[in-house]
Amino acid sequence: MSTPLFHEHLFHDSAATSEFAVRLSALLHPGSVILLEGGIGAGKTHFARSLIQARMAVSGVVEDVPSPTFTLVQTYDDAEGEIWHADLYRLTHPDEVDELGLIDAFEDAICLVEWPDRLGDLTPEHALTIEFSATKTEGERHARFICPTPEWAARVEEALT
Incomplete structure (x- = not known):
């Protein structure tokens, strides 16, 4: 595997995080895996919810997208x-x-995984990692993107612009 490429971005509010998730959602395909890291309240679920809702809206479906904290998946x-x-x-x-x-889902589904450290050796090498952290400003989030391939780096760059 090649050396990961790193990008950093500051989302000034939750709407900016959602807009990025919507743009990135259009660039995903089965087999795309995104690992979402960060503490409680860092914005992982907000990002995932926005991305899933955007994908579902393309099919004309309005989805609530609850957190899978208790159902796990x-x-x-x-x-x-x-x-x-x-x-x-x-x-x-x-x-x-x-x-x-x-x-199995890593191979043929779009997967968003919160708390990916629990995967241990099962972490897919081809996954994009997004590390979210809150700043001192309400709603503002810092994101660090660890892109394992140039393809992921290009997708992140496209979604950020």
């Missing part, structure tokens, strides 16, 4: 296939990830 069907939104916070061992079916 929520799945959605859009025009291209499945979207998996996973929150692994409550997992205690990487073996539990396989039981959820998430490993």
Whole structure:
């Protein structure tokens, strides 16, 4: 695997984070995996919700998109296939990830994974990682993008412009 490419961006409010998620959603395809890192309240679920709602809207579906904190995984069907939104916070061992079916989904679904540190050695090498952190300004988020391939770097750059 090549050396990851890093990008950083400051989203000035939650609307800017949502706009980025909407633009990035159009650039995804089955097999796209996004790992969402950051503490509680950093903006992971807000980003995932915006991205999923944008994908569903293309199919004419309005979706509520609840946090999968208690269900661990929520799945959605859009025009291209499945979207998996996973929150692994409550997992205690990487073996539990396989039981959820998430490993197979990495190959043929769009996957958004919160708390990806729980994946351990099961972390897909081809995944985009977004590290979110809140700033002292209400609604403002700093994002650090770790792009494992030039293709991911190009998608991030396109969605940021």
